[in-house]
Amino acid sequence: MWVGRRVAELPTPAFVVDEAVARRNAERMLQRCGALGLRLRPHMKTHKTLEGGELMTGGTRRGIVVSTLAEARFFAAGGFDNILYAYPLPFDKLEECAALAQRLEAFQVLVDSRDALAQLRRRRLAHGARWLVWMKLDCGNGRAGLRHTDPSALELARAIAQEAPEEVALAGIYAHCGNTYGCSGVPEIQAVAQATTTAMLEFMGTLRAAGVACPASSVGSTPSCSHPVADMGRLTEVHPGNYIFCDLQQVTVGSCQLGDVAVRVLTRVVGHYPQRNQLLVDCGWAGLSLHGLGQLPTGYALVEGHPDLKLVALTQEHGHVEPAAGVLDFGKFPLGSLLALIPYHACATAAMHPVYYVHAEGTVVATWQPVRGW
Amino acid sequence: MWVGRRVAELPTPAFVVDEAVARRNAERMLQRCGALGLRLRPHMKTHKTLEGGELMTGGTRRGIVVSTLAEARFFAAGGFDNILYAYPLPFDKLEECAALAQRLEAFQVLVDSRDALAQLRRRRLAHGARWLVWMKLDCGNGRAGLRHTDPSALELARAIAQEAPEEVALAGIYAHCGNTYGCSGVPEIQAVAQATTTAMLEFMGTLRAAGVACPASSVGSTPSCSHPVADMGRLTEVHPGNYIFCDLQQVTVGSCQLGDVAVRVLTRVVGHYPQRNQLLVDCGWAGLSLHGLGQLPTGYALVEGHPDLKLVALTQEHGHVEPAAGVLDFGKFPLGSLLALIPYHACATAAMHPVYYVHAEGTVVATWQPVRGW
Numbered sequence: 004m005w006v007g008r009r010v011a012e013l014p015t016p017a018f019v020v021d022e023a024v025a026r027r028n029a030e031r032m033l034q035r036c037g038a039l040g041l042r043l044r045p046h047m048k049t050h051k052t053l054e055g056g057e058l059m060t061g062g063t064r065r066g067i068v069v070s071t072l073a074e075a076r077f078f079a080a081g082g083f084d085n086i087l088y089a090y091p092l093p094f095d096k097l098e099e100c101a102a103l104a105q106r107l108e109a110f111q112v113l114v115d116s117r118d119a120l121a122q123l124r125r126r127r128l129a130h131g132a133r134w135l136v137w138m139k140l141d142c143g144n145g146r147a148g149l150r151h152t153d154p155s156a157l158e159l160a161r162a163i164a165q166e167a168p169e170e171v172a173l174a175g176i177y178a179h180c181g182n183t184y185g186c187s188g189v190p191e192i193q194a195v196a197q198a199t200t201t202a203m204l205e206f207m208g209t210l211r212a213a214g215v216a217c218p219a220s221s222v223g224s225t226p227s228c229s230h231p232v233a234d235m236g237r238l239t240e241v242h243p244g245n246y247i248f249c250d251l252q253q254v255t256v257g258s259c260q261l262g263d264v265a266v267r268v269l270t271r272v273v274g275h276y277p278q279r280n281q282l283l284v285d286c287g288w289a290g291l292s293l294h295g296l297g298q299l300p301t302g303y304a305l306v307e308g309h310p311d312l313k314l315v316a317l318t319q320e321h322g323h324v325e326p327a328a329g330v331l332d333f334g335k336f337p338l339g340s341l342l343a344l345i346p347y348h349a350c351a352t353a354a355m356h357p358v359y360y361v362h363a364e365g366t367v368v369a370t371w372q373p374v375r376g377w
Numbered sequence: 378m379w380v381g382r383r384v385a386e387l388p389t390p391a392f393v394v395d396e397a398v399a400r401r402n403a404e405r406m407l408q409r410c411g412a413l414g415l416r417l418r419p420h421m422k423t424h425k426t427l428e429g430g431e432l433m434t435g436g437t438r439r440g441i442v443v444s445t446l447a448e449a450r451f452f453a454a455g456g457f458d459n460i461l462y463a464y465p466l467p468f469d470k471l472e473e474c475a476a477l478a479q480r481l482e483a484f485q486v487l488v489d490s491r492d493a494l495a496q497l498r499r500r501r502l503a504h505g506a507r508w509l510v511w512m513k514l515d516c517g518n519g520r521a522g523l524r525h526t527d528p529s530a531l532e533l534a535r536a537i538a539q540e541a542p543e544e545v546a547l548a549g550i551y552a553h554c555g556n557t558y559g560c561s562g563v564p565e566i567q568a569v570a571q572a573t574t575t576a577m578l579e580f581m582g583t584l585r586a587a588g589v590a591c592p593a594s595s596v597g598s599t600p601s602c603s604h605p606v607a608d609m610g611r612l613t614e615v616h617p618g619n620y621i622f623c624d625l626q627q628v629t630v631g632s633c634q635l636g637d638v639a640v641r642v643l644t645r646v647v648g649h650y651p652q653r654n655q656l657l658v659d660c661g662w663a664g665l666s667l668h669g670l671g672q673l674p675t676g677y678a679l680v681e682g683h684p685d686l687k688l689v690a691l692t693q694e695h696g697h698v699e700p701a702a703g704v705l706d707f708g709k710f711p712l713g714s715l716l717a718l719i720p721y722h723a724c725a726t727a728a729m730h731p732v733y734y735v736h737a738e739g740t741v742v743a744t745w746q747p748v749r750g751w
Binding site for chain 1: 465515645648652664667692693695725
């Protein structure tokens with residue numbers, strides 16, 4: 004019902020995606036990876052939509068990463084395949100993983116423990132299918148994964164590859180360089196990218212020396228894949244995700260420029276409060292998330308075209324906007340007028356919206372429905 | 378498919394509601410208001426479900442507050458009536474408000490400006506129906522509303538009541554004492570409740586003296602309505618919302634006890650990382666929200682039964698748990714084992730879940746589907 008109409012007519016708050024910017028972001032990453040001889044296995048967690056996955060895979064619908072089983076089911080039902088569920092194997096979801104592994108050409112899981120491998124072996128696949136297993140390494144990010152220097156990493160990789168080759172196959176090693184989010188600027192990002200890549204290459208060497216065949220290695224994060232180091236070309240693939248949308252966090256870290264941010268939350272002025280020099284807008288944390296808290300000089304977001312405004316407080320459905328200095332000219336912001344918020348964290352903001360309005364130069368061209376839940 | 382099964386079998390993260398606790402919370406508030414001679418007009422924004430509304434209205438499905446038009450549509454379609462859309466009239470949603478006003482016995486809107494009143498008058502209702510309008514007062518909360526001492530408050534109330542009585546009726550005055558959330562303990566809560574109530578009563582006196590008939594006055598917030606002051610009995614109604622679930626914020630403020638918190642997020646252990654003395658669990662901010670940040674000694678939530686644990690970090694789908702002190706006994710938390718997180722902010726946590734699993738002593742008895750969007 005909204006296609007063909009102007010985004011300025013949308014009920015607010017509304018999550019809008021500039022299709023041209025998102026497409027350019029997707030194509031640039033494909034080109035960048037192609038130039039390095041790397042496969043791009045884009046992560047779906049930021050947008051969780053079939054249309055976003057289509058753009059990010061260049062139309063192939065093959066070779067993606069997901070963070071939840073709900074995403075895995077959704078993308079599988081939408082015709083995607085070669086899906087890596089890059090999450091420490093959740094034992095409560097083993098049966099559903101088995102069903103996907105039987106049904107898809109390549110549904111792949113991730114483990115970082117012997118217990119998880121034992122779970123897979125207890126749930127043997129039928130019809131000659133094997134579990135396709137990536138091993139998670141922690142190359143400095145400090146979340147999931149075995150440290151690449153930990154002797155148990157080699158032991159686990161060997162067990163995955165060799166313990167029961169008719170049941171389980173080692174598909175690759177996987178590391179998330181989320182520690183790039185602590186960086187400021189390209190040199191710092193590239194230092195983390197280099198350290199992660201070096202760790203992965205060293206571990207691949209360890210595997211070769213130990214006679215453990217491992218066909219793939221994958222690192223990722225939008226910052227590192229936006230500014231790859233040459234050595235990343237010696238890996239087989241990368242798996243960034245946020246880059247299709249980008250956000251102020253990526254701008255702050257140094258992944259991209261403000262013009263690369265494809266998303267906004269449209270909001271309207273719903274109140275004037277001169278006694279406290281504030282506007283209220285109809286976007287609270289329910290439409291934006293709290294992720295901008297304390298991160299930006301402009302408060303929870305940046306009001307596009309108004310760098311002199313601050314979004315200083317959010318409750319569930321209200322945002323408080325005030326000038327950085329001086330007295331607000333309320334006449335410039337009549338009740339009902341539209342503002343566009345550039346979000347700090349696109350993944351978190353997208354997660355608050357049941358529909359995304361995709362536009363070309365301000366005209367809605369599509370609505371995308373993300374999957375939710377687990 | 379989950380009814381009849383144990384909550385311990387649910388895929389995680391899972392938002393679970395203890396039906397007995399939620400029902401007791403709902404009944405207590407009805408009794409408390411009844412004892413004061415106050416109508417309870419419960420707010421739906423915390424749970425956004427028909428079932429929650431049924432409990433909170435004592436089965437009448439009459440007399441509720443909503444914060445979004447999506448909630449208004451949803452509850453109207455679910456057989457609710459006497460619905461107050463307690464949000465500064467959003468001009469982009471006027472047509473839909475008019476449709477609800479024509480269809481329901483009593484769909485009510487809220488304004489705090491002459492501009493909003495003018496919008497209503499430009500969209501006159503048909504068939505002799507009148508806009509039922511509440512005027513929002515700011516009695517110290519500092520969000521929407523006119524200050525009760527502001528001469529323009531009386532002017533606006535008079536205009537609503539008298540300017541076009543065949544088109545618009547003044548239904549009442551409304552204040553949200555959200556400033557109770559800055560309180561610590563019952564005396565502070567009651568001081569805010571008293572100040573808000575006194576302001577409302579003074580303004581009702583001003584209206585009477587000015588010959589402006591105003592049939593209703595409503596204040597609310599879960600803290601103030603959990604510990605009402607006697608003067609609140611001189612108002613006509615109250616509109617708390619969070620109390621059906623409660624959360625650690627309410628416990629911290631002093632609204633309730635830990636045993637009154639009806640909700641949990643169930644999560645499972647997905648990783649052991651002895652090198653950093655941490656567990657990973659499968660609930661990140663996507664299942665909990667970031668609202669606990671910096672609010673609790675136990676991190677983003679309280680792990681039920683384990684006050685010695687801290688949920689120290691959240692990414693989208695991962696939570697990092699570590700002991701407050703000492704070395705974690707990983708043997709007590711095997712991979713796949715279940716933990717229950719008590720959330721800091723139930724409204725924010727509920728907003729992350731597409732389904733709530735409602736249980737009686739650990740057996741799922743219902744699933745509730747909240748409405749989302751705007």
